[in-house]
Amino acid sequence: METITIKDIAKALNLSTSTVSRALRNSYEINPETKRLVMEYAEKMNYRPNPIALSLKDSKSRAIGVIIPEIANYFFSQLINGIESIAYNLGYHVVIFQSHESFERELANTHYLVSRKVDGLLVSLSSLTTDINHFEELMEKGMPIVFFDRVPQTDNTHKIIADNFEGSYKATAHLIETGKRRIAHITSPRYLSITSERLGGYRKALEDHGIVYDESYVKYCHHGGMVTSENEEAVQQLLDMPEPPDAIFAASDRLTTGCMAVLVKNKIRIPQEIGMIGFTNIAVAQLFNPPLSAVVQPALDMGQQATELLIQLIENPKRVSGFETRCLQTRLDIRQSTTGEIKEEI
Amino acid sequence: METITIKDIAKALNLSTSTVSRALRNSYEINPETKRLVMEYAEKMNYRPNPIALSLKDSKSRAIGVIIPEIANYFFSQLINGIESIAYNLGYHVVIFQSHESFERELANTHYLVSRKVDGLLVSLSSLTTDINHFEELMEKGMPIVFFDRVPQTDNTHKIIADNFEGSYKATAHLIETGKRRIAHITSPRYLSITSERLGGYRKALEDHGIVYDESYVKYCHHGGMVTSENEEAVQQLLDMPEPPDAIFAASDRLTTGCMAVLVKNKIRIPQEIGMIGFTNIAVAQLFNPPLSAVVQPALDMGQQATELLIQLIENPKRVSGFETRCLQTRLDIRQSTTGEIKEEI
DNA sequence: TTGTACGCGTTATCAG
């Protein structure tokens, strides 16, 4: 009474299961009449092949696994939409797991997805991941993996990233052009790819404009902003400095909103006292007070490109030669949190 | 060379697969010594039972399917966190699908999840779903389903909802108390449960305060705000009225931010010209300009309760008597978009 | 205490 199987059809039509199977797959070696009969009956009974059985049979699932730090984040949820749009069109299903910035959960999710026989993996590392052995082992076993955004610092993987250095450079240079000099950078843990790349752009921009890089203006948040107190502490430390920063450049969605919240709570005027810019995809930046300047990543595009590459890897591994790192351009959205255009009083 | 199976262990240890199977499940009828041998070898080889095979065997997957309109939405992503927290602890995995407010995709996702043998379903209906036949059929076949937020308007389902009427009443009454009289309501399609419940609370509050309900102040957005132009059109129509509203109450995350964006674009002063409140869980409402008043749903709690109920239904169907509708309290966060406290000039 | 055989749903192989 549950779902109908090939066996049920065979019984009902007095055929063998293999004949039914072939008829359904439109095999050339089946009598057209038989074919019609089977097709019609299957249609009528609303037959659907059991993907579980198929997976078991040929260790393929037409499903791709996604492991990301968290969903409640504009960047990642836009990215998921990009992933889904491609996967859906190419007949793949998407299974999403959150690491919640925890290495253990990333590990557990990976194991589970693999045992679930996903055909490939799209991964953005948790902020606490330093060891990528589990992924390397999988790749050696032939599992296609494409990393995006937070990628391993090794050469032998496929990666889709934003041009973090450039984006960061533009943001920092922009702050400098608005007259800021003591620019703080609040960022994720040191060993993350995005951290060093964004730090690099920040640093280069400072140097190019004759500003000495001062390490005490850089704050690393171990949990990437997942823990609120981290943000507060970082900002508070900056504010308590003998020479507090006159601008803050936050390196991610979480860090940006967290940091801005602290500034607002402390009634600090943005950008007069402290200018503010974030590496963030938050959709409502223009509704903020003041409207928030931001470096925006092409999240949808990143998701799409990562998925295209992954499915290419799954279906045509031979045709992909070597490891590729695609680097996508960021966009700088300038708003009042850095320019401070006079707003109408309300 | 891929993953190791029970058969491999049996071969290596010169045992039968059944002995290995039983040893691994710690069966009482196995020689402790054999058991130890098997356990150790399995551990060493990093053996993991193949969930696909298990699923195929007993049509259970220890996975629950989630179908929601979209992920890139604070309410739903918080809700997912609630779902995951419970599921994870109880040993279930969560598979998430988005309907993107499309009935067809909701249908396709449902079919796929079912064929994937999920043990149960958590569903929030798309804004275009009027026909819930596909879910009813599943329930008749014994598939446990719990609806949340956007639930069917029938009695024979399990539901977890927020007290939409009450939340809506509080929001509307609050606007009235701030002196507003021509209060518009921008909402989702008519036939959604949340729409009628929220509309009901809005209407009752008006009446209780001696304000005549005027249908022309109510705008339904067919796609629930997914299509930007819809928002703009609705707001524009309101602004173009001979007596435009002096406050707007938006019924969801998307509608709220969309609506506010239009007001900002039109340089309308909030709340002096138009007061604004939203039924939204957006995490950064206090960063808005002006900080946004909101009716907040207990999203995390809703996710947890829905999941608890579902797993109860899966594991102990007998113990759940009849259909239950749990109704959770909302919270009213009052901020300047309705009270208009003077803000410091910046 | 251990081993054999079967079934879950499907397809590929081989035989007829």
Add this chain to the structure above:
DNA sequence: CTGATAACGCGTACAA
């Protein structure tokens, strides 16, 4: 053109 059988990985009834 069609049918029987094995196999994917696992658990379990039944046999020894």
